[in-house]
Amino acid sequence: MSLLDALPTPRLRWGRLHPNIVLVSLSLIMLAAFWLLDVVSMAPNRIVLGTGHSALEAFGWPGALLATLLIATVGIFACQPSQRHYRALLATIVLLMALMPVGLIASSYLLIDPELPQARLGLGAAYWVVLFVLLLCLIEIRLRLNLTRLWPTLLLSGVALLWWLCATFWLDSLALVQEFKARDQQFVRAIGQHIRLVGIAVSISVVMGLSLAMLMRRYERLQKGAFAVLNFLQTIPSLALFGLLLAPLAWLAANVPFLDRIGVSGIGTTPALIALVAYSLLPMVRNTYTALEEVSPDTLEAAKGMGMRAGQRFWQVRLPLALPVLLEGVRITTVQAIGLTAVAALIGAGGLGTFIFQGLGQAAMDMVLLGALPILMLALMVDAGLGALAEALRPGGIR
Amino acid sequence: MSNSLGAARQRQQSSPWLWPLIWGALLLISVVAMASAEPLFRWIEPDARQVIYGRADFYVLLGRHLLVVGIAALVTIIIGVLAGIAVTRERGGDFLPLVGQLASLGQTFPPVAVLALAVPVLGFGTLPIIVALMLYGLLPIVRNTLTGLQEVDPDIKTAAHAMGMTAVQTLRQVELPLAAPIILAGIRTSVTINIATAALGATVGASNLGDPIISGIVNGNMAYVIQGALTIALLALTVDSLFEVLQRQLRSRLSTS
Numbered sequence: 001m002s003l004l005d006a007l008p009t010p011r012l013r014w015g016r017l018h019p020n021i022v023l024v025s026l027s028l029i030m031l032a033a034f035w036l037l038d039v040v041s042m043a044p045n046r047i048v049l050g051t052g053h054s055a056l057e058a059f060g061w062p063g064a065l066l067a068t069l070l071i072a073t074v075g076i077f078a079c080q081p082s083q084r085h086y087r088a089l090l091a092t093i094v095l096l097m098a099l100m101p102v103g104l105i106a107s108s109y110l111l112i113d114p115e116l117p118q119a120r121l122g123l124g125a126a127y128w129v130v131l132f133v134l135l136l137c138l139i140e141i142r143l144r145l146n147l148t149r150l151w152p153t154l155l156l157s158g159v160a161l162l163w164w165l166c167a168t169f170w171l172d173s174l175a176l177v178q179e180f181k182a183r184d185q186q187f188v189r190a191i192g193q194h195i196r197l198v199g200i201a202v203s204i205s206v207v208m209g210l211s212l213a214m215l216m217r218r219y220e221r222l223q224k225g226a227f228a229v230l231n232f233l234q235t236i237p238s239l240a241l242f243g244l245l246l247a248p249l250a251w252l253a254a255n256v257p258f259l260d261r262i263g264v265s266g267i268g269t270t271p272a273l274i275a276l277v278a279y280s281l282l283p284m285v286r287n288t289y290t291a292l293e294e295v296s297p298d299t300l301e302a303a304k305g306m307g308m309r310a311g312q313r314f315w316q317v318r319l320p321l322a323l324p325v326l327l328e329g330v331r332i333t334t335v336q337a338i339g340l341t342a343v344a345a346l347i348g349a350g351g352l353g354t355f356i357f358q359g360l361g362q363a364a365m366d367m368v369l370l371g372a373l374p375i376l377m378l379a380l381m382v383d384a385g386l387g388a389l390a391e392a393l394r395p396g397g398i399r
Numbered sequence: 400m401s402n403s404l405g406a407a408r409q410r411q412q413s414s415p416w417l418w419p420l421i422w423g424a425l426l427l428i429s430v431v432a433m434a435s436a437e438p439l440f441r442w443i444e445p446d447a448r449q450v451i452y453g454r455a456d457f458y459v460l461l462g463r464h465l466l467v468v469g470i471a472a473l474v475t476i477i478i479g480v481l482a483g484i485a486v487t488r489e490r491g492g493d494f495l496p497l498v499g500q501l502a503s504l505g506q507t508f509p510p511v512a513v514l515a516l517a518v519p520v521l522g523f524g525t526l527p528i529i530v531a532l533m534l535y536g537l538l539p540i541v542r543n544t545l546t547g548l549q550e551v552d553p554d555i556k557t558a559a560h561a562m563g564m565t566a567v568q569t570l571r572q573v574e575l576p577l578a579a580p581i582i583l584a585g586i587r588t589s590v591t592i593n594i595a596t597a598a599l600g601a602t603v604g605a606s607n608l609g610d611p612i613i614s615g616i617v618n619g620n621m622a623y624v625i626q627g628a629l630t631i632a633l634l635a636l637t638v639d640s641l642f643e644v645l646q647r648q649l650r651s652r653l654s655t656s
Contacts, residue, residue, distance in 0.1 A: 022493050125520075136497060139504075143496045235591065235635040237598035240612045240628030247443075247621040339509025343599070346616055356515045360603060365519035372515035376508060383507045 019079045022140050023089065027075030030133050034067060038124035040107050043175070045118040052124055058107035067103065070096050071130075074137065086145050090155075093137050097159045100131065101166035108173045120175040122366070149388040153381075160377075175366040176373075187355075191374060194351035197269065197344065198337045201276035205333060208277070209284030216289055223289075230282040238340050241278060242347045245271035272349035276340055280333045287329025291322035324394045331386035338379045342371070415644045422637040429630055430457045440622035450622040452611040457630060464607040464634065467525060467597050471532035472590050479537050480582065483544025484570065495545075502541035510535050510596050518603055528600030528607075535596060536589035543585025547578030580649050587642035594635045598627070608634070 038052030039059070055064045073092050077085045104121065112119050142152050171177050180187055216223045233241075249271050253260045295318050303317045345353025355371030358364075433451060440450040479502075485491040486498045510531045517527035551574050559569040601609030608631045615623030 020493065022497055136501065139500050140497050143500070232632075235595055235632050235639070236628055237595040237609065237612065237631050239598045239601075239609055239616075240624055240631065243612050243616045243624035244621070244628060246616070246619070246624075335507055335509075339511055342509060342511040346602070346613075353511065356511065357602065360515070360518065368515045368518065372512040375512045376516075379507050379509055379512070 020081045023078030023137060024075050026133050026137050027071055030071045030130050033126045033129040037126035039126045040124045041122040042111050043120050043122060044116055050122045053111060059103055060110060063103060063106055086141055090141050093134055094155055097134055098162050101163050104174060105170045112173050120178055121173050122175045148391060149384055153384045153388060176369055179366045179370045190350060190352050190354055194341055197272060197341045197351055201273055201280060201337050202334050205277050205280035205284045206330060209281055209288050212285050213288035213292060217292060230285060233278050234282055238343050241275040242271060242344060245274055246347060268348050271347055272344035276337050279340055280337055283332045284329050288326055291325035292318060295321045324390045327386060327390040331383060334382050335379050338375060342375050415647050418640040419637060419644055422633060422640055426633040426637050429633055430461050433457050433626060444620055444622040447620050452623045452626055460608050460610060464597055467529055467600060467607055468593050471529050471536060471593060475533050475536045475540055475589060476586055479540030480544050483541055483548060487548045499545060502538045505534050506538040508534060510599060514599055514603055523604040525605040527603050528597060528605045532593045532597060536593045539585040539588040543581050547581035548574055551577050580646060583646055583649060591635055591639050594638060595631060598631055
């Protein structure tokens with residue numbers, strides 16, 4: 001081993017520089033996307049596909065130059081990485097994100113003809129690529145600076161707030177904003193329905209998953225059978241499970257008056273909830289079971305030696321130690337449920353999926369975006385939030 | 400000694416093909432003979448005008464479904480395994496943390512949302528569902544490739560190096576064979592999930608086994624939904640049991656050599 005260690009290892013080195021090639025290449029990708037792809041698109045009305053415009057047309061010389069300089073700064077700072085440069089990079093990236101809606105405001109003044117009240121501005125491919133790559137840069141810097149997940153989440157919330165302000169006050173011509181303004185109450189209701197469905201389904205499956213996992217630990221024989229059933233449930237497409245519940249529930253509601261009175265019906269919330277819980281159980285039970293099993297027997301032995309009773313051992317030792325892995329299960333389940341609830345719109349359960357499928361039906365892509373983007377953001381937010389919580393609860397806490 | 404070993408291996412080899420054969424046969428029967436089960440479906444949906452999905456033959460739908468999942472799986476495997484190999488090499492090591500995070504980010508994107516976002520760019524049809532499946536299936540493959548390659552004992556790699564093997568030889572003859580069972584497990588998860596997820600493609604105009612389900616939901620015809628769901632579930636079980644056989648053979652080859 002020692003002989004091999006002495007051999008020179010090939011490494012990318014330019015003189016005295018040890019560049020962070022990840023950030024350098026990400027910055028080059030951003031520059032290429034910014035100059036080669038369409039930044040915005042302009043459409044005279046809702047249905048017609050927009051025509052693309054390059055960075056120069058959208059922002060004018062000063063704007064395009066400013067953006068190029070900022071993106072190039074990312075690459076230059078990354079050439080000689082240090083703690084201080086990484087902090088400067090973080091600031092630059094947040095600044096770039098904050099400037100994105102400002103650029104849109106500028107291009108709406110430059111491109112939109114005030115005589116066309118129906119004209120709308122769409123986000124071009126370059127916008128999406130740059131936004132995505134900026135998120136990657138943020139992840140990379142978070143890893144290099146050893147930050148917890150909390151900081152980027154806070155920064156991104158600030159940026160999101162800024163976008164929201166810009167969108168409500170100055171971006172009337174943006175297609176997404178127009179779609180939103182046309183059905184803002186419907187949107188608020190849909191987002192409420194979506195979150196409520198996910199919340200109820202996840203709560204039920206947490207309770208059921210915990211009890212099932214505890215039963216499995218008591219009765220070994222149950223374990224194999226339960227996992228087989230739950231695994232089989234996952235092979236049925238979500239679409240089909242929603243559909244399959246329509247008829248039996250409709251029949252039940254028609255024939256059992258009590259069920260009808262409490263709101264059970266073939267279409268709507270009930271089948272959606274049943275299917276969501278059915279899908280959520282496998283990741284939930286699997287993680288809960290592993291979490292409870294993985295607690296070290298030595299620790300439990302020590303607890304026993306200290307004179308703890310069985311109940312105390314479970315609530316004060318096993319459960320708190322299992323909590324991070326258990327939360328991981330909740331995170332996976334919730335993210336999955338957010339996506340599945342969108343499908344539930346097909347059977348009339350409401351939620352953000354309604355916009356996706358209505359938009360697809362009318363070929364109105366901005367409406368599809370109005371449904372898909374919040375779902376994506378909801379999933380990312382839950383993922384980051386619960387991930388940060390699990391990190392904080394890990395023995396040792398926030399480092 | 401060798402005799403009993405051989406017998407044991409034979410017993411092991413004759414039984415594993417049982418389940419793929421059973422599921423495959425059931426799948427074949429359900430695809431070919433769906434129409435002859437009409438009385439059964441008539442009993443489920445007595446009032447419907449038609450109880451067997453008739454807009455396309457089931458074997459055509461099955462073929463298209465397999466094609467979509469197959470293309471997505473092929474691209475995902477190539478990208479995922481290559482990315483996994485690239486970032487575990489010394490030169491690509493800088494990208495390792497980012498790729499790990501990126502792969503787990505991919506699974507956070509709900510397939511419906513990806514599908515919906517892909518339609519404006521790629522148009523209606525088969526292409527958006529392939530993209531959505533690729534993004535969704537990438538995580539298990541990248542994650543398992545990374546784990547598999549990182550778990551190879553460094554001493555073994557050093558030994559290979561000391562024997563005069565080049566980096567490429569070490570990768571092909573030492574690291575990949577040792578990591579293969581874990582990589583295969585990732586591919587299995589990815590493909591099985593995607594067989595079920597591909598049904599979503601029917602909502603954006605891709606014709607596959609999701610078609611009967613959507614049409615059943617829209618027309619309130621339970622029989623259609625059951626036909627689509629049954630075929631997809633059988634397909635998933637067949638493919639999953641095939642992977643099981645493959646994994647077992649790989650493991651027994653590793654332990655004998």
